[in-house]
Amino acid sequence: xxxxxxxxxxxxxxxxxxxxxxxxxxxxxxxxxxxxxxxxxxxxxxxxxxxxxxxxxxxxxxxxxxxxxxxxxxxxxxxxxxxxxxxxxxxxxxxxxxxxxxxxxxxxxxxxxxxxxxxxxxxxxxxxxxxxxxxxxxxxxxxxxxxxxxxxxxxxxxxxxxxxxxxxxxxxxxxxxxxxxxxxxxxxxxxxxxxxxxxxxxxxxxxxxxxxxxxxxxxxxxxxxxxxxxxxxxxxxxxxxxxxxxxxxxxxxxxxxxxxxxxxxxxxxxxxxxxxxxxxxxxxxxxxxxxxxxxxxxxxxxxxxxxxxxxxxxxxxxxxxxxxxxxxxxxxxxxxxxxxxxxxxxxxxxxxxxxxxxxxxxxxxxxxxxxxxxxxxxxxxxxxxxxxxxxxxxxxxxxxxxxxxxxxxxxxxxxxxxxxxxxxxxxxxxxxxxxxxxxxxxxxxxxxxx
Numbered sequence: 083x084x085x086x087x088x089x090x091x092x093x094x095x096x097x098x099x100x101x102x103x104x105x106x107x108x109x110x111x112x113x114x115x116x117x118x119x120x121x122x123x124x125x126x127x128x129x130x131x132x133x134x135x136x137x138x139x140x141x142x143x144x145x146x147x148x149x150x151x152x153x154x155x156x157x158x159x160x161x162x163x164x165x166x167x168x169x170x171x172x173x174x175x176x177x178x179x180x181x182x183x184x185x186x187x188x189x190x191x192x193x194x195x196x197x198x199x200x201x202x203x204x205x206x207x208x209x210x211x212x213x214x215x216x217x218x219x220x221x222x223x224x225x226x227x228x229x230x231x232x233x234x235x236x237x238x239x240x241x242x243x244x245x246x247x248x249x250x251x252x253x254x255x256x257x258x259x260x261x262x263x264x265x266x267x268x269x270x271x272x273x274x275x276x277x278x279x280x281x282x283x284x285x286x287x288x289x290x291x292x293x294x295x296x297x298x299x300x301x302x303x304x305x306x307x308x309x310x311x312x313x314x315x316x317x318x319x320x321x322x323x324x325x326x327x328x329x330x331x332x333x334x335x336x337x338x339x340x341x342x343x344x345x346x347x348x349x350x351x352x353x354x355x356x357x358x359x360x361x362x363x364x365x366x367x368x369x370x371x372x373x374x375x376x377x378x379x380x381x382x383x384x385x386x387x388x389x390x391x392x393x394x395x396x397x398x399x400x401x402x403x404x405x406x407x408x409x410x411x412x413x414x415x416x417x418x419x420x421x422x423x424x425x426x427x428x429x430x431x432x433x434x435x436x437x438x439x440x441x442x443x444x445x446x447x448x449x450x451x452x453x454x455x456x457x458x459x460x461x462x463x464x465x466x467x468x469x470x471x472x473x474x475x476x477x478x479x480x481x482x483x484x485x486x487x488x489x490x491x492x493x494x495x496x497x498x499x500x501x502x503x504x505x506x507x508x509x510x511x512x513x514x515x516x517x518x519x520x521x522x523x524x525x526x527x528x529x530x531x532x
Contacts, residue, residue: 100260100507107259110251111270117159117247118152118271122240124233125156129225145362147489150271156220158244161212162271163264166249167359169204173197174414205249206242213241260507261500265351269496272489307463307487311494314459319344319452321445326429340430342421344449347456349411351495354464354488356411357403361389361396397469401461408457418446463487 121127134146134154146153149162177183177197186193217237221229248267255263283300286292320341364385389396422442431437435444467487 100504103258103260103507104504107255107261107266110255110259110263111266114159114248114251114267114270115150115274117244118150118157118274119155120158122156122158122160122237124227124236125220126225126227127155129223130154130156130220133223133225147275148268148271148358148362150274152271156216158240159248160216161209161241161245163245163248163252163267164359164362165208165212165245166201166205166252166264167355168208169201171356171360172204173201175410178410178414202249206246209242209245210238213238213245216241260503261496265355265492265496266500268355269493272493303467304490307467307490308494311463311491312498314346315495315498317346319346319448321432321448323425323430323432326431342445344452345456346452347408347460348416348449348453349408349456349460350499351492352411353404353407353457353460354491356407357400357464358488360403361400364389397465401465404461404464405457408460409453412449412453412456416449418442418449421445460491463491 131154145162145164148164149160152159152162173183177187183197183200186196189196214234217234220226220237221233226233249264252263252267255261255266257263259266283292283297287294287297320343323340323342325338325340389399419439419442422438422445425431425441426437432441432444435441464487467490
């Protein structure tokens with residue numbers, strides 16, 4: 083697979099339009115990484131470093147990993163794309179039950195633009211709320227050089243603007259680059275932490291904090307999870323479909339056989355990202371506000387500790403949210419009844435199943451069973467490393483967050499989606515050349531035999 087990926091990237095340089103898209107993607111990721119090193123004015127870097135060192139290996143460390151280290155440095159991109167993801171979740175869930183928004187989903191491109199606009203407004207609201215909460219918590223925790231209303235205003239505006247810029251940048255990557263822009267930004271944030279994680283692993287082995295056997299077990303775990311993710315993401319359940327004979331003019335078209343391909347995990351990496359964002363936001367806010375003293379701070383500290391990485395409540399909530407979003411997102415993007423109606427209109431049928439309602443029920447049954455196994459697979463990949471780490475004390479700190487199942491799932495799935503879209507762009511440019519070379523074996527050219 084690595085050889086195919088290298089060959090695909092090499093072919094991308096042959097076509098100007100594809101090369102422009104790849105360069106635009108690289109430029110956007112460079113801008114994103116530069117922004118993660120620009121701090122919000124008024125922050126005490128030493129106190130911030132101490133705070134995140136004390137909270138290494140917690141959900142706050144996972145939020146920092148998703149932001150590519152921007153949260154630890156409290157840069158202008160500290161809030162990352164999590165407000166946008168949270169707003170997207172809310173809009174998509176409401177559009178399933180609220181009639182006006184449900185109509186937007188059925189209106190095609192025009193309705194999609196309206197829902198996108200609503201999502202942007204929701205992103206602004208959540209970004210302001212989360213930025214103000216983080217700025218207030220930092221001020222109360224003594225991590226600000228000159229506390230006061232001026233700092234709160236500047237920090238809130240700065241981090242909110244950073245989130246809106248990332249949202250715009252992600253949309254530009256989706257439109258003018260290759261791959262899903264928001265997913266590519268999250269991927270860049272995770273990958274940026276891998277070199278440091280490898281360095282800390284080597285250092286831990288050298289200092290005796292981690293034994294060589296533990297390092298080997300960790301490497302085998304990473305490679306094993308990666309192989310499982312690649313295998314399952316490429317797996318398909320194919321339902322045979324037969325097309326009846328058709329008469330077009332004086333010609334009778336013979337019946338054809340095709341199939342409906344269904345992936346085991348049709349929701350992709352969305353459930354893991356959505357579930358992480360819903361758990362990270364309240365836990366991170368609780369940890370920020372729990373830096374002070376008093377009964378409220380103690381309650382928040384207890385709440386943050388209960389939702390901590392590897393804790394039973396976190397495992398149960400995380401797994402439940404993953405299963406829920408697997409079913410929710412699959413139902414959102416695929417309509418079994420609409421598929422059965424399209425098959426009936428085109429004269430197609432599934433052998434042994436009557437066209438129409440029974441076909442829709444059969445497809446829905448198959449899809450439900452596939453989604454159940456897909457949800458179990460995603461939940462297992464995301465929770466098993468975390469469970470093993472919490473029970474066996476394999477290593478420690480944010481190193482294990484970087485090598486965790488959730489980050490690996492995101493990296494592998496997004497990378498596979500990127501390569502698939504890149505190959506699709508390359509194929510679209512190769513079609514004219516192939517047709518020109520084949521030219522129907524000489525038929526159709528001037529002077530060719532008729």
